[in-house]
Amino acid sequence: xxxxxxxxxxxxxxxxxxxxxxxxxxxxxxxxxxxxxxxxxxxxxxxxxxxxxxxxxxxxxxxxxxxxxxxxxxxxxxxxxxxxxxxxxxxxxxxxxxxxxxxxxxxxxxxxxxxxxxxxxxxxxxxxxxxxxxxxxxxxxxxxxxxxxxxxxxxxxxxxxxxxxxxxxxxxxxxxxxxxxxxxxxxxxxxxxxxxxxxxxxxxxxxxxxxxxxxxxxxxxxxxxxxxxxxxxxxxxxxxxxxxxxxxxxxxxxxxxxxxxxxxxxxxxxxxxxxxxxxxxxxxxxxxxxxxxxxxxxxxxxxxxxxxxxxxxxxxxxxxxxxxxxxxxxxxxxxxxxxxxxxxxxxxxxxxxxxxxxxxxxxxxxxxxxxxxxxxxxxxxxxxxxxxxxxxxxxxxxxxxxxxxxxxxxxxxxxxxxxxxxxxxxxxxxxxxxxxxxxxxxxxxxxxxxxxxxxxxxxxxxxxxxxxxxxxxxxxxxxxxxx
Amino acid sequence: xxxxxxxxxxxxxxxxxxxxxxxxxxxxxxxxxxxxxxxxxxxxxxxxxxxxxxxxxxxxxxxxxxxxxxxxxxxxxxxxxxxxxxxxxxxxxxxxxxxxxxxxxxxxxxxxxxxxxxxxxxxxxxxxxxxxxxxxxxxxxxxxxxxxxxxxxxxxxxxxxxxxxxxxxxxxxxxxxxxxxxxxxxxxxxxxxxxxxxxxxxxxxxxxxxxxxxxxxxxxxxxxxxxxxxxxxxxxxxxxxxxxxxxxxxxxxxxxxxxxxxxxxxxxxxxxxxxxxxxxxxxxxxxxxxxxxxxxxxxxxxxxxxxxxxxxxxxxxxxxxxxxxxxxxxxxxxxxxxxxxxxxxxxxxxxxxxxxxxxxxxxxxxxxxxxxxxxxxxxxxxxxxxxxxxxxxxxxxxxxxxxxxxxxxxxxxxxxxxxxxxxxxxxxxxxxxxxxxxxxxxxxxxxxxx
Numbered sequence: 001x002x003x004x005x006x007x008x009x010x011x012x013x014x015x016x017x018x019x020x021x022x023x024x025x026x027x028x029x030x031x032x033x034x035x036x037x038x039x040x041x042x043x044x045x046x047x048x049x050x051x052x053x054x055x056x057x058x059x060x061x062x063x064x065x066x067x068x069x070x071x072x073x074x075x076x077x078x079x080x081x082x083x084x085x086x087x088x089x090x091x092x093x094x095x096x097x098x099x100x101x102x103x104x105x106x107x108x109x110x111x112x113x114x115x116x117x118x119x120x121x122x123x124x125x126x127x128x129x130x131x132x133x134x135x136x137x138x139x140x141x142x143x144x145x146x147x148x149x150x151x152x153x154x155x156x157x158x159x160x161x162x163x164x165x166x167x168x169x170x171x172x173x174x175x176x177x178x179x180x181x182x183x184x185x186x187x188x189x190x191x192x193x194x195x196x197x198x199x200x201x202x203x204x205x206x207x208x209x210x211x212x213x214x215x216x217x218x219x220x221x222x223x224x225x226x227x228x229x230x231x232x233x234x235x236x237x238x239x240x241x242x243x244x245x246x247x248x249x250x251x252x253x254x255x256x257x258x259x260x261x262x263x264x265x266x267x268x269x270x271x272x273x274x275x276x277x278x279x280x281x282x283x284x285x286x287x288x289x290x291x292x293x294x295x296x297x298x299x300x301x302x303x304x305x306x307x308x309x310x311x312x313x314x315x316x317x318x319x320x321x322x323x324x325x326x327x328x329x330x331x332x333x334x335x336x337x338x339x340x341x342x343x344x345x346x347x348x349x350x351x352x353x354x355x356x357x358x359x360x361x362x363x364x365x366x367x368x369x370x371x372x373x374x375x376x377x378x379x380x381x382x383x384x385x386x387x388x389x390x391x392x393x394x395x396x397x398x399x400x401x402x403x404x405x406x407x408x409x410x411x412x413x414x415x416x417x418x419x420x421x422x423x424x425x426x427x428x429x430x431x432x433x434x435x436x437x438x439x440x441x442x443x444x445x446x447x448x449x450x451x452x453x454x455x456x457x458x459x460x461x462x463x464x465x466x467x468x469x470x471x472x473x474x475x476x477x478x479x480x481x482x483x
Numbered sequence: 484x485x486x487x488x489x490x491x492x493x494x495x496x497x498x499x500x501x502x503x504x505x506x507x508x509x510x511x512x513x514x515x516x517x518x519x520x521x522x523x524x525x526x527x528x529x530x531x532x533x534x535x536x537x538x539x540x541x542x543x544x545x546x547x548x549x550x551x552x553x554x555x556x557x558x559x560x561x562x563x564x565x566x567x568x569x570x571x572x573x574x575x576x577x578x579x580x581x582x583x584x585x586x587x588x589x590x591x592x593x594x595x596x597x598x599x600x601x602x603x604x605x606x607x608x609x610x611x612x613x614x615x616x617x618x619x620x621x622x623x624x625x626x627x628x629x630x631x632x633x634x635x636x637x638x639x640x641x642x643x644x645x646x647x648x649x650x651x652x653x654x655x656x657x658x659x660x661x662x663x664x665x666x667x668x669x670x671x672x673x674x675x676x677x678x679x680x681x682x683x684x685x686x687x688x689x690x691x692x693x694x695x696x697x698x699x700x701x702x703x704x705x706x707x708x709x710x711x712x713x714x715x716x717x718x719x720x721x722x723x724x725x726x727x728x729x730x731x732x733x734x735x736x737x738x739x740x741x742x743x744x745x746x747x748x749x750x751x752x753x754x755x756x757x758x759x760x761x762x763x764x765x766x767x768x769x770x771x772x773x774x775x776x777x778x779x780x781x782x783x784x785x786x787x788x789x790x791x792x793x794x795x796x797x798x799x800x801x802x803x804x805x806x807x808x809x810x811x812x813x814x815x816x817x818x819x820x821x822x823x824x825x826x827x828x829x830x831x832x833x834x835x836x837x838x839x840x841x842x843x844x845x846x847x848x849x850x851x852x853x854x855x856x857x858x859x860x861x862x863x864x865x866x867x868x869x870x871x872x873x874x875x876x877x878x879x880x881x882x883x884x885x886x887x888x889x890x891x892x893x894x895x896x897x898x899x900x901x902x903x904x905x906x907x908x909x910x911x912x913x914x915x916x917x918x919x920x921x922x923x924x925x926x927x928x929x930x931x932x933x
Contacts, residue, residue: 002591002594002595002598003595003824003828004595004598011831012833012834013829013830013831013834015562016560016562016829016830017830017833017834017835017837017838017841017914018837018838018840018841018914021837021840022837022840022841022844023844024844024847024848025840025844025847026843026847026866026867027730027866027868028866030705031701031704031730031731031866032731033727033728033729033731033732034731034735035605035732035735036602036832037603037727037832038598038599038602038832039602039603039827039828039830039831039832039835040827040831041831041832041833042828042831044562044564047564047825047828047829048564050828051592051821051824051825051828052568052571054587054588054589054591054592055568055571055573055574055588056573056588057586057587057588057591058573058574058577058585058586058587058588059573059577059582059585059586060572060573060574060575060576060577061572061576061577062572062573062575062576063572066578068578071578073576073578074486075486075576076575076576077486079531079534079535081570081575083534083535083538085566085754086538086539086542087542087547088542088543088546088547089542089545089756089757090754090755090756091547091550091558091755092545092755092757093550093552093556093558093755093757093892094556094755094756094757094758094759095554095555095556095895096548096550096757096892097883097887097892100545100546100548100887100892101545101757102544102545103540103541103543103544103545104541104545104757106541107541114524114525116524117522117523117525118522118524118525120519129614129615129618129759129760130614130812130813130814131813131814132801132811132812132814133614133618135811136654136811140653140657164802165800165802165804165805165808165813166802166811166813168801168805168806169801169804169805169806169808169810169811170811171806172806172807172808172811173654173657173658173811174657175657175659178805178806216513218512218514220517221514221516221517244510244513246519246522247510247513247518247519248513248517248518248519249519252517252519253517267486269575269576269818270577270578270579271574271575271577271816271818271819271821272574272577272578272579272580272586272589272592272593272817272818272821273578273579273580273611273778273814273815273816273817274579274612274760274762274814274815274817274818274819275614275760275762275814275817275818275819276814277760315650315652315653316646316650316653317618317650317653317654318614318615318617318618318650318758318759319616319617319644319646319647319650319758319761320555320556320615320646320757320758321757321758321759322759323759323760324756324757324759324760325754325756325757325759325760326759326760332534332538335526335528335529335534336485336486336528336529336531336534337485337486337525337528338485338525338526338527338528338529339521339522339523339525339526339527339528340484340527340528341484341485341486341528343521343522344485344487347506347509348484348487348489348506350509351489351494351497351498351501351506351509352497354497354503354509355497355500355501358500358501358502359500362500372512373509373510373511373512397582398582398584401582401584401585406578406582406585407582407585412802426487427486427488428488429488429489429493430489430493430496430497456786458584461584461585461587462584462587462791463583463584463587463785464584464786464787464789465584465786466583466584466783466784466785466791466792466793467783467785467786468783468793468795470783471782471793471795472795472796472798475608475772475781475795475796476781477594477597477601477608477609477779477781477782477795478594478597478598478601478607478608478609479594479595
């Protein structure tokens with residue numbers, strides 16, 4: 001039932017708006033709204049009940065194991081939320097003077113410094129509001145760098161075929177042509193293809209490492225040499241930073257610009273699809289082009305770096321400073337972890353992934369890259385199972401929902417057929433992983449004994465399989481009152 | 484080990500299963516020369532008690548002020564239920580609803596949000612939100628150029644938020660789109676219709692119409708929309724969602740209505756929080772829906788014919804279309820939209836109208852009282868919603884510094900962005916201010932000017 005269907009004409013929450021209508025108005029008659037606003041007329045209790053019930057129809061980290069590859073669904077500590085929502089922080093206006101926000105700015109400055117040191121970059125800006133915006137800003141800096149040198153011939157961005165879809169989409173949004181290069185059979189970027197692709201037209205290469213195939217790109221140093229020798233820059237997509245945090249720094253791998261998904265590695269909430277936050281880090285030569293604002297420290301005072309300080313900046317990409325509240329949560333998280341805790345993130349994410357990969361292999365599942373270490377994630381391919389039984393990766397994913405697990409990422413990366421990308425974050429215990437393996441084995445035997453039941457999954461969710469085709473053909477995107 | 488549950492026994496059993504001797508072995512594919520040492524730039528870990536003390540200290544250092552700054556972010560009462568429900572783990576810690584059957588809560592909520600925003604803006608459809616108001620406007624400009632096909636030029640009046648204009652320029656210039664800024668009438672504070680005559684023979688993809696504009700002044704939205712349409716261009720409204728409870732919505736501007744409506748969603752239950760996270764909203768006419776970026780939720784049915792909700796029109800999006808997508812965006816501001824949807828349910832149509840009307844009335848009262856302090860007058864003659872520009876007898880920066888000493892953030896100094904306006908200050912008084920608050924501000928201003 002929709003909230004609108006709980007609505008009754010004239011019902012109102014008297015405590016949630018001014019008790020008496022305003023006594024004056026100077027808005028000209030011709031500008032006043034004549035149509036009704038179709039907001040529901042419901043009591044506070046109806047609202048609370050309705051949205052509490054809706055929440056109960058969701059899977060979430062707080063309620064289920066969420067082995068969603070490439071998304072790093074780790075526990076979101078509650079303290080990060082409650083302390084970021086202290087009343088002084090949430091009531092602070094973004095345009096309030098700097099001297100009324102020194103406590104807040106201190107947190108932001110320290111976060112910048114910590115992110116710089118763990119990634120090995122020379123500068124960090126906190127302004128990007130999501131991973132895709134971090135990418136956009138990073139690629140804009142690559143463009144600004146070349147143009148500042150008077151080099152306008154660099155029109156191409158190289159992207160491996162295993163990359164997230166945001167990489168090519170971002171390059172195009174920045175006005176670049178995308179050149180895709182292939183992956184070899186072990187999951188590394190094909191070095192010969194890269195060597196053939198680079199040239200004076202190359203602006204840069206976008207790379208995720210460990211890649212979306214769940215393996216560390218062994219040739220990264222050589223790739224860096226090839227791209228740099230051609231005059232291009234290296235972009236690091238930090239989607240999988242969780243796998244190598246404290247082990248290897250993007251700066252040491254030769255990357256010139258990076259983004260870090262705080263909603264992955266630094267445990268800020270995914271919130272049903274956002275808000276994200278993706279600070280960008282840069283090497284020395286890109287410092288002049290960083291987006292603003294950035295926090296600077298002078299003596300004991302913090303202040304915003306503006307256009308005046310960075311005249312070559314690519315500019316502003318948000319109305320204020322980015323997602324401050326998300327950044328506060330990430331700051332609190334890194335302070336709780338500290339140096340040792342930061343090292344352990346990648347260690348235990350990698351331990352969990354390799355353990356789960358080993359156990360699933362023993363259970364009879366086919367691993368896409370069996371001769372490689374898993375990074376913090378790995379791929380199971382259902383191709384043989386599908387050929388034999390007709391049961392697809394998506395069918396298995398839906399059946400997992402019935403067993404009380406969120407599905408792994410399915411059909412991504414695109415190069416492995418019928419794939420499941422599985423990422424068991426470091427906050428999951430061995431018991432949880434063992435129970436997941438038991439459920440996966442159960443499904444394997446169900447595929448043998450009752451494949452049609454598996455194909456019809458899910459069976460225990462609030463709804464059964466939904467009709468996507470109908471949704472796209474008979475668009476119903478907004479409720480309208482029945483006439 | 485913070486947030487890591489493994490016991491020594493677990494670790495040993497797991498390594499045995501893998502066939503590795505140590506956790507270090509699991510990183511043996513990383514070339515030695517790349518391995519970094521200790522993360523010396525990170526301080527030692529804190530307990531929850533210690534971090535609580537630190538954050539309380541920093542919050543107390545920042546303290547509280549009486550706030551009269553608007554300029555794109557507005558202080559409104561937020562009902563307690565909004566964030567108590569929004570931060571339930573099932574909303575807070577869930578992912579983008581790709582697995583529809585396990586995400587019906589988020590998906591239905593987003594469908595309800597889209598319905599509310601479509602009605603509030605008077606448009607046919609809304610997406611599931613954008614990063615913020617500024618990026619929503621930039622995406623609207625890209626959308627207009629995609630749908631126009633022949634022109635790559637956008638007209639934006641200088642009465643649009645100055646940072647929004649910067650953001651639009653930063654984003655669209657990558658695609659060789661020209662942004663032409665239009666002057667305003669310094670008497671009325673409105674976009675000057677006379678300035679449009681120069682485009683009589685030019686082609687452009689869209690005209691941006693702010694309502695209210697950055698100065699709080701109401702533009703002649705009907706005439707501007709009709710003019711844009713007469714030039715075969717789209718009309719893009721940039722609107723304040725609270726104001727929409729009182730003002731003609733973009734979908735009803737002029738004879739055909741604006742084509743795209745965008746804006747900052749923060750006033751709908753999102754705290755000021757130093758600037759984010761907020762959310763941008765975007766709504767449009769049916770014929771433009773396939774050009775719209777971002778997540779869109781549709782209502783459909785399941786195998787049993789039961790109603791359900793899914794992400795739809797995904798063929799526009801980057802994870803399917805890759806380099807041919809409408810945008811690189813792959814998130815919405817899900818949690819912020821959760822809060823906004825609960826906020827709009829709690830206020831209802833009459834509550835939101837009263838909040839808007841009281842904010843308007845309080846700003847009228849504030850301006851009246853400040854004008855009595857002597858030497859202060861309205862900068863513009865045009866009608867306003869809940870913000871008004873005032874011209875002071877002294878530089879606004881000096882006056883604001885004195886007000887701050889009394890615990891008052893007196894408004895936004897317009898000098899940096901509009902030096903031609905002299906000592907102009909933009910003030911805003913929402914429904915959160917009482918008559919006593921306004922008097923307090925007026926007497927503090929009198930002293931500051933004295």
